[in-house]
Amino acid sequence: MMKEQKDINIKTIRFPVALDEKIIKLSKKFGRGKLEIFGQMLEYFTKTGKDPADINDERLKSTLVKNHDTYIRFIRAQEEKILIPIKVEIDRMVASQIKIIDSFNSQVLKANKEIISGQTNQFEATEKLLMAITEKLDTKESLKLKFLYILNYYHKASLTVSSKEKETLLQETRLHVSKL
Numbered sequence: 001m002m003k004e005q006k007d008i009n010i011k012t013i014r015f016p017v018a019l020d021e022k023i024i025k026l027s028k029k030f031g032r033g034k035l036e037i038f039g040q041m042l043e044y045f046t047k048t049g050k051d052p053a054d055i056n057d058e059r060l061k062s063t064l065v066k067n068h069d070t071y072i073r074f075i076r077a078q079e080e081k082i083l084i085p086i087k088v089e090i091d092r093m094v095a096s097q098i099k100i101i102d103s104f105n106s107q108v109l110k111a112n113k114e115i116i117s118g119q120t121n122q123f124e125a126t127e128k129l130l131m132a133i134t135e136k137l138d139t140k141e142s143l144k145l146k147f148l149y150i151l152n153y154y155h156k157a158s159l160t161v162s163s164k165e166k167e168t169l170l171q172e173t174r175l176h177v178s179k180l
Contacts, residue, residue, distance in 0.1 A: 150176045 020034075027037045045052055050059065154173040158166055 147177065 023034050023037060027034050030037065032040070044050075150173055154169060157169050161169055
């Protein structure tokens, strides 16, 4: 005996031809039968709880807004826990570096002033030494001239004086030379 098969297709839905064409396109696109596509659409809307008339899908929007708010809260929490302390530390390090640079610059400026002062003193001492050398050179030239004058005077006077007076003239000349 053969069991009788029960026809499971006992319900019918009537719809316009334009809607049938859309279902045919979907079934060709996905490679399924019209009845299978229709069943999967019903299953999808049942499981997701979406309203097929709601094209904007408010649930999706609200879910996205919730996720966005969650991300924003996470970012703010990270900002408070990580970014703000890092910025505070960086600001502190920058201030410390500025103090170090200022201290270094003041020490360098002080050392430079001391070096310049020492160089100025050295230049002044060198200038005084040059002046003294110049004076000595002038004095040497002056001594030569005076000595030549005394020598010429002795020579002229020795030609006109007697031998006894020559001895006196020689002593006077030696006295004048020793005064130079």
